[in-house]
Amino acid sequence: MSDSSSKPPATGGPGNWSFTRWSTIGQLEALEVHHPLFQATLFLQGAHLTHFAPMDERNWLWLSELARFQPGRAIRGGIPVCWPWFGDPLRNPPEIRKRIASSSAHGFARTALWRLEDVRESAHEVEVSLSLSANDDFQEHWDGHALALITFSFSIRGCQIALTTTNLSKAPLAFSQALHTYLPTDDIQRTRVLGLGNSQYIDTLKDWDYVSQEGPVYFEGEVDRIYETGEALTVVTPSGKRKLTSVGSDSTVVWNPGPGKAQRLSDFPDSAWQKMLCVETANAASDYRVLNEGQSHTLGVFIGRA
Numbered sequence: 001m002s003d004s005s006s007k008p009p010a011t012g013g014p015g016n017w018s019f020t021r022w023s024t025i026g027q028l029e030a031l032e033v034h035h036p037l038f039q040a041t042l043f044l045q046g047a048h049l050t051h052f053a054p055m056d057e058r059n060w061l062w063l064s065e066l067a068r069f070q071p072g073r074a075i076r077g078g079i080p081v082c083w084p085w086f087g088d089p090l091r092n093p094p095e096i097r098k099r100i101a102s103s104s105a106h107g108f109a110r111t112a113l114w115r116l117e118d119v120r121e122s123a124h125e126v127e128v129s130l131s132l133s134a135n136d137d138f139q140e141h142w143d144g145h146a147l148a149l150i151t152f153s154f155s156i157r158g159c160q161i162a163l164t165t166t167n168l169s170k171a172p173l174a175f176s177q178a179l180h181t182y183l184p185t186d187d188i189q190r191t192r193v194l195g196l197g198n199s200q201y202i203d204t205l206k207d208w209d210y211v212s213q214e215g216p217v218y219f220e221g222e223v224d225r226i227y228e229t230g231e232a233l234t235v236v237t238p239s240g241k242r243k244l245t246s247v248g249s250d251s252t253v254v255w256n257p258g259p260g261k262a263q264r265l266s267d268f269p270d271s272a273w274q275k276m277l278c279v280e281t282a283n284a285a286s287d288y289r290v291l292n293e294g295q296s297h298t299l300g301v302f303i304g305r306a
């Protein structure tokens with residue numbers, strides 16, 4: 001499945017690194033980081049991180065055992081980058097919707113080929129940057145000109161992701177987005193998310209009604225909510241805790257498909273809903289952003305120990 005070499009793909013840069021190497025996984029090119037302190041796997045398609053783990057630890061991200069690594073197909077698990085719109089185009093505000101020429105959820109960035117910009121290595125950290133220039137090549141999906149630059153910083157403390165969007169068009173650019181993090185759990189029924197109490201959420205399963213959250217979020221069946229807060233969160237599972245700290249975000253999506261939707265999802269085992277949850281650092285619903293010509297916005301998350 002995985003074939004490592006130092007030979008860069010046509011879309012990659014030179015590979016003169018100590019801890020990072022090119023790899024072909026399925027039909028896709030990826031960068032594998034094998035640092036003495038941590039490991040990571042990052043695909044050029046979608047700038048999609050599927051694996052991060054400090055040495056001797058299990059993957060901090062959930063990755064479906066049915067994930068397929070094919071051009072143009074979203075990888076199920078890891079951290080899909082949803083950009084330049086989040087969710088169903090029809091659920092986005094008119095300013096965003098008017099640019100979208102497709103019915104696909106979560107934008108085109110997660111299946112587009114990103115360009116490697118830079119790899120920086122040190123004794124403590126590896127930093128990888130990729131870019132996606134959304135120009136006329138993406139006309140069939142979207143009408144706009146923007147640059148997305150994403151930087152992953154891996155260290156023994158955790159993994160930081162920063163996604164900067166710059167409006168390259170003259171007209172204001174409205175967009176929504178998310179870093180759609182899949183996390184593993186041993187048992188979803190013994191999993192909770194702390195930090196969302198005292199906030200409001202949109203319950204997308206109940207006609208998009210507003211609901212007040214009190215206390216921790218528990219999972220009993222399908223959950224699909226957009227919380228109106230970007231506060232730091234702690235995810236507690238039977239085997240440990242993770243802390244997610246965001247920047248540039250005032251919305252957080254919490255999702256688990258439950259047993260019913262699990263059967264309809266692509267590349268997703270029927271019982272896998274018991275072993276995963278998504279906590280997505282977002283600019284979604286009323287937290288969408290508007291950039292004037294040349295302006296930038298950074299959405300970021302740090303995933304660390306709690």
Ligand SMILES: O=P(O)(O)OC[C@H]1O[C@@H](O)[C@H](O)[C@@H](O)[C@@H]1O
Nearest residue numbers: 105106180224225253255265280
């Ligand atoms: O199957 P996709 O397009 O990867 O989407 C997965 C899920 O992504 C979540 O962000 C949405 O809130 C869910 O409604 C959706 O089912």
